[in-house]
Amino acid sequence: MVSRNRSQVKDHLGSKVLNHPELRNTKATEYMSHEEKYRYNLSRATAMLKLIDEEGMDVNEISKVMSHTVSGFTTPDGNPLAVHQVMFVPTLMNQADDDQVSRWLGDVFNGTIVGTYAQTELSHGTFVRGLRTTATYDPASRTFDLHTPDVSAAKWWPGGLGTTANHAVVMAQLYTDGQPRGIHPFMVAIRDRETHRPLPGITVGEIGPKLGQNTLNNGYLLFDHVKVPRENMLMRNARVNEDGSYTKPSHQKASYGTMVFTRVAIALDTVDALQIAATIAARYSIVRRQGEPRDDGQEPQIIDYQTQQLKVLPHIAACYVLRASTARLWEHHTHVTSEVRGGDTALLPELHATACCLKALVTQDCSEAIEALRLSCGGHGYMTASRLPALYAYATAGATYEGENTVLLLQTARYLVKQAGGSHAPPAAGSAVTYLSRPADDTPFAVGSPAAYVAAVGRVARGRVTEVAAALQADRQTMPEADAWNQSLVQLVAAALAHGRYFVVREFAEVVSQQSSSRAIQQMLQLLFSVYLAHAVSRAEGDFITYGGLTPSDIRLNRRHLLRLLAELRPHMIPLTDAFDLPDRLINSTLGAWDGDVYRRMFEQASHSPLNTDEVPASFHQAMLRSKL
Numbered sequence: 001m002v003s004r005n006r007s008q009v010k011d012h013l014g015s016k017v018l019n020h021p022e023l024r025n026t027k028a029t030e031y032m033s034h035e036e037k038y039r040y041n042l043s044r045a046t047a048m049l050k051l052i053d054e055e056g057m058d059v060n061e062i063s064k065v066m067s068h069t070v071s072g073f074t075t076p077d078g079n080p081l082a083v084h085q086v087m088f089v090p091t092l093m094n095q096a097d098d099d100q101v102s103r104w105l106g107d108v109f110n111g112t113i114v115g116t117y118a119q120t121e122l123s124h125g126t127f128v129r130g131l132r133t134t135a136t137y138d139p140a141s142r143t144f145d146l147h148t149p150d151v152s153a154a155k156w157w158p159g160g161l162g163t164t165a166n167h168a169v170v171m172a173q174l175y176t177d178g179q180p181r182g183i184h185p186f187m188v189a190i191r192d193r194e195t196h197r198p199l200p201g202i203t204v205g206e207i208g209p210k211l212g213q214n215t216l217n218n219g220y221l222l223f224d225h226v227k228v229p230r231e232n233m234l235m236r237n238a239r240v241n242e243d244g245s246y247t248k249p250s251h252q253k254a255s256y257g258t259m260v261f262t263r264v265a266i267a268l269d270t271v272d273a274l275q276i277a278a279t280i281a282a283r284y285s286i287v288r289r290q291g292e293p294r295d296d297g298q299e300p301q302i303i304d305y306q307t308q309q310l311k312v313l314p315h316i317a318a319c320y321v322l323r324a325s326t327a328r329l330w331e332h333h334t335h336v337t338s339e340v341r342g343g344d345t346a347l348l349p350e351l352h353a354t355a356c357c358l359k360a361l362v363t364q365d366c367s368e369a370i371e372a373l374r375l376s377c378g379g380h381g382y383m384t385a386s387r388l389p390a391l392y393a394y395a396t397a398g399a400t401y402e403g404e405n406t407v408l409l410l411q412t413a414r415y416l417v418k419q420a421g422g423s424h425a426p427p428a429a430g431s432a433v434t435y436l437s438r439p440a441d442d443t444p445f446a447v448g449s450p451a452a453y454v455a456a457v458g459r460v461a462r463g464r465v466t467e468v469a470a471a472l473q474a475d476r477q478t479m480p481e482a483d484a485w486n487q488s489l490v491q492l493v494a495a496a497l498a499h500g501r502y503f504v505v506r507e508f509a510e511v512v513s514q515q516s517s518s519r520a521i522q523q524m525l526q527l528l529f530s531v532y533l534a535h536a537v538s539r540a541e542g543d544f545i546t547y548g549g550l551t552p553s554d555i556r557l558n559r560r561h562l563l564r565l566l567a568e569l570r571p572h573m574i575p576l577t578d579a580f581d582l583p584d585r586l587i588n589s590t591l592g593a594w595d596g597d598v599y600r601r602m603f604e605q606a607s608h609s610p611l612n613t614d615e616v617p618a619s620f621h622q623a624m625l626r627s628k629l
């Protein structure tokens with residue numbers, strides 16, 4: 001199939017998904033039971049998978065259909081096949097050797113094998129080296145013995161594991177030749193392909209309700225000395241030979257590759273959720289009028305309150321800035337992965353550091369922004385039918401899964417302090433950390449100059465990183481490494497976030513400078529960028545004074561500048577959110593439809609409450625009268 005560009009993919013998906021015979025008719029799921037919701041979401045997830053297969057979509061196209069924009073329509077309560085598609089399949093493609101790929105991929109693509117990625121355990125998620133599921137090789141039987149030593153080592157959380165998957169890539173501690181070899185991936189059948197019953201030695205089930213995404217179908221899994229053939233260890237990187245001898249991988253963290261990919265995918269995807277929330281809040285802020293009537297006799301549109309502009313407009317700018325920078329990270333990931341497959345792992349450490357901090361920065365910014373947008377819709381934003389609570393539940397999950405954000409930022413910080421101290425291999429050309437080994441950019445700060453803002457963001461990142469690197473270095477002289485590290489944790493996290501912010505604004509500056517299609521678009525991108533930058537300064541004024549070279553007077557000027565920019569952006573708010581090109585059915589919000597017919601929709605959705613079916617519900621007689629209140 002010919003590869004399509006992003007907007008063509010969107011048009012294509014618009015018609016394919018919204019008109020698909022098994023997908024076009026949606027049902028409200030709010031009043032369904034847990035089991036009914038699962039059945040509804042699973043059947044739609046399966047239809048999507050078939051569509052992906054029939055269309056022969058490439059990875060970029062799959063990334064669009066699996067994105068929250070589309071999957072929020074197909075599987076509104078969470079996709080039970082998400083981890084199959086986003087983690088299990090990529091793990092097989094990248095970590096299985098050629099023989100294994102040809103052995104399994106046919107069955108994966110014809111739907112006989114449905115998988116999950118089983119890493120996290122009840123007692124260990126963050127500290128992967130601490131996982132306790134063991135895979136002990138026995139050369140006599142040429143099998144691994146997979147075992148869960150006790151309940152705290154039960155796998156807990158894998159998506160689709162609950163009742164959907166019949167296979168799992170299980171991350172376990174490998175023992176061979178009597179030696180521990182670290183965490184390795186194993187392809188394990190957990191349920192019978194025909195009957196779907198758990199196989200002998202396997203205990204498996206679903207973990208129960210969560211804040212959101214309740215049909216992701218997260219599960220638990222325990223092994224009681226389950227025998228797995230030698231050929232089921234994924235062997236593209238490390239190998240166990242028949243006699244039990246062990247061949248190391250080319251990079252010690254090669255088996256963590258799926259996590260890097262998924263972090264990049266989550267960063268890209270969480271911006272989709274923000275775009276939907278921003279569109280809802282923008283449309284509602286135009287429709288909603290409240291307050292003392294003005295000269296025209298009408299109550300003001302709430303968007304004309306300065307405070308409302310601050311709640312809504314910077315997040316629209318963030319949609320543009322974060323979309324561009326995460327799309328570039330996605331492209332960079334594709335490039336580095338192909339180098340790694342060719343045996344060159346030089347770019348992997350920096351990709352890991354960048355993926356960690358962007359996943360953390362984007363999920364943190366987006367979940368805070370979605371909550372602000374929800375609040376901007378007042379009481380109606382609290383209703384499920386506004387869609388805003390579910391968007392928040394989705395974005396905030398991203399702050400925890402695939403590496404809890406603090407922990408990921410510390411991974412980035414580890415890379416940055418090593419770079420600042422010169423104890424890491426020097427960065428490659430085009431690296432995102434070369435600024436650390438150069439003199440600070442002393443472009444003077446000037447309100448209204450995006451270049452001056454970018455330079456200031458760079459000085460904050462540089463100042464934060466070099467300061468914490470020096471503090472760490474000093475503490476290392478007087479205390480053990482773990483204590484020195486712990487003394488600096490808060491500053492390390494702040495340094496990594498500052499680095500992430502600099503990465504984002506540099507990437508967007510480049511996108512703006514390369515944009516050549518029209519002067520009007522260029523000007524609009526400049527305006528969005530200016531809003532993003534002024535807002536970034538206003539959120540971290542202390543940092544910009546301490547490290548960025550701004551004076552208190554610059555800070556005051558920036559506050560006024562931001563409010564002026566918001567007023568300038570306000571007339572463009574609706575075209576800018578319309579440009580996300582989200583049809584009403586994908587937005588699925590009483591508050592965010594294109595025609596602005598909010599109040600009729602709110603009444604219409606209330607009519608679905610089962611408590612409105614009878615004038616006096618049976619529960620009144622059963623509960624209140626019986627208790628003789």
Ligand SMILES: CCCCCCCCCC/C=C\CCCCCCC/C=C/C(=O)SCCNC(=O)CCNC(=O)[C@H](O)C(C)(C)COP(=O)(O)OP(=O)(O)OC[C@H]1O[C@@H](n2cnc3c(N)ncnc32)[C@H](O)[C@@H]1OP(=O)(O)O
Pocket residue numbers: 059062063064066067068082083085086089090117119120125126127128129159253256257259260262265266269348349352400401402403404407411414415
């Ligand atoms: C067919 C194609 C389909 C494509 C579909 C695309 C669809 C995209 C659109 C949809 C997008 C999203 C949909 C959302 C659905 C997603 C559902 C997500 C479900 C969630 C799943 C999970 O959560 S899985 C579990 C994830 N768990 C974690 O992330 C655990 C976090 N912890 C860790 O990663 C590690 O423990 C940690 C890195 C923190 C520490 O590791 P450790 O082994 O202890 O290492 P250290 O000693 O700290 O460091 C040693 C050196 O190793 C370096 N390093 C660590 N990790 C990596 C790595 N991954 N790569 C490279 N290098 C690494 C580290 O930097 C150290 O280096 P140094 O030089 O020694 O300093």
Ligand SMILES: Cc1cc2nc3c(=O)[nH]c(=O)nc-3n(C[C@H](O)[C@H](O)[C@H](O)COP(=O)(O)OP(=O)(O)OC[C@H]3O[C@@H](n4cnc5c(N)ncnc54)[C@H](O)[C@@H]3O)c2cc1C
Pocket residue numbers: 083117118119120123124125126127156157158159213216218397400401402403404406407410
């Ligand atoms: C919706 C959802 C879906 C998931 N899907 C999957 C899946 O498909 N497969 C899978 O294997 N897993 C999955 N997970 C699990 C997920 O990857 C883990 O929950 C995540 O990695 C965080 O680990 P944890 O739960 O152990 O948190 P913890 O590490 O226990 O975090 C608790 C607190 O401790 C802090 N902390 C921990 N270590 C450190 C440290 N070294 N330094 C500083 N602070 C620290 C954290 O910052 C946090 O504040 C899923 C989780 C969720 C919520």
